[in-house]
Amino acid sequence: xxxxxxxxxxxxxxxxxxxxxxxxxxxxxxxxxxxxxxxxxxxxxxxxxxxxxxxxxxxxxxxxxxxxxxxxxxxxxxxxxxxxxxxxxxxxxxxxxxxxxxxxxxxxxxxxxxx
Amino acid sequence: xxxxxxxxxxxxxxxxxxxxxxxxxxxxxxxxxxxxxxxxxxxxxxxxxxxxxxxxxxxxxxxxxxxxxxxxxxxxxxxxxxxxxxxxxxxxxxxxxxxxxxxxxxxxxxxx
Numbered sequence: 098x099x100x101x102x103x104x105x106x107x108x109x110x111x112x113x114x115x116x117x118x119x120x121x122x123x124x125x126x127x128x129x130x131x132x133x134x135x136x137x138x139x140x141x142x143x144x145x146x147x148x149x150x151x152x153x154x155x156x157x158x159x160x161x162x163x164x165x166x167x168x169x170x171x172x173x174x175x176x177x178x179x180x181x182x183x184x185x186x187x188x189x190x191x192x193x194x195x196x197x198x199x200x201x202x203x204x205x206x207x208x209x210x211x212x
Numbered sequence: 213x214x215x216x217x218x219x220x221x222x223x224x225x226x227x228x229x230x231x232x233x234x235x236x237x238x239x240x241x242x243x244x245x246x247x248x249x250x251x252x253x254x255x256x257x258x259x260x261x262x263x264x265x266x267x268x269x270x271x272x273x274x275x276x277x278x279x280x281x282x283x284x285x286x287x288x289x290x291x292x293x294x295x296x297x298x299x300x301x302x303x304x305x306x307x308x309x310x311x312x313x314x315x316x317x318x319x320x321x322x323x324x
Contacts, residue, residue: 142311197305203255
């Protein structure tokens with residue numbers, strides 16, 4: 098069973114460009130979570146999605162950031178007009194059910210560098 | 213809101229030494245508790261978890277016990293190896309399962 102897949106693994110953008118990060122959850126998992134890890138820091142929750150629905154976006158910046166998880170295809174985290182402060186590792190996780198006891202399985206991350 | 217506090221690193225140990233990484237939490241309700249490990253350039257891997265008070269999670273020689281009375285979930289290993297060098301994250305999951313709340317992480321360096 099393939100794990101959580103993320104691409105690209107590394108992404109370089111210039112200020113003002115758009116960044117699109119993709120996440121394919123584990124087979125059978127319909128719950129997807131996005132986290133951001135700034136340098137030398139822990140992971141911070143951004144958004145939680147279930148197929149076609151955003152369940153909790155309390156960690157998402159109000160502007161420039163959006164996320165979707167369509168019926169078909171991967172989940173997408175989109176950052177418009179990137180700034181240097183967006184440079185970070187972005188991790189996606191998935192789980193088969195929505196309960197506090199459920200393990201979240203993480204992908205390898207996308208490391209975004211904004212020049 | 214919910215929060216997790218871990219001991220600051222880096223922690224540097226010699227091979228075969230005893231390891232303790234402290235983790236305490238603040239949460240409403242009854243969270244589940246997790247330890248994740250991150251190797252350089254990789255994502256997080258679940259190391260162990262406990263879902264209720266007094267549960268002990270264990271894996272690969274690592275152990276942690278869910279202590280509700282002290283709101284703690286300290287990670288221990290009796291004899292560390294060089295291959296255990298990594299960053300260790302303590303985390304909690306709220307009752308609703310909406311998200312994990314992570315500590316800042318503790319860097320472990322094991323010397324041969």
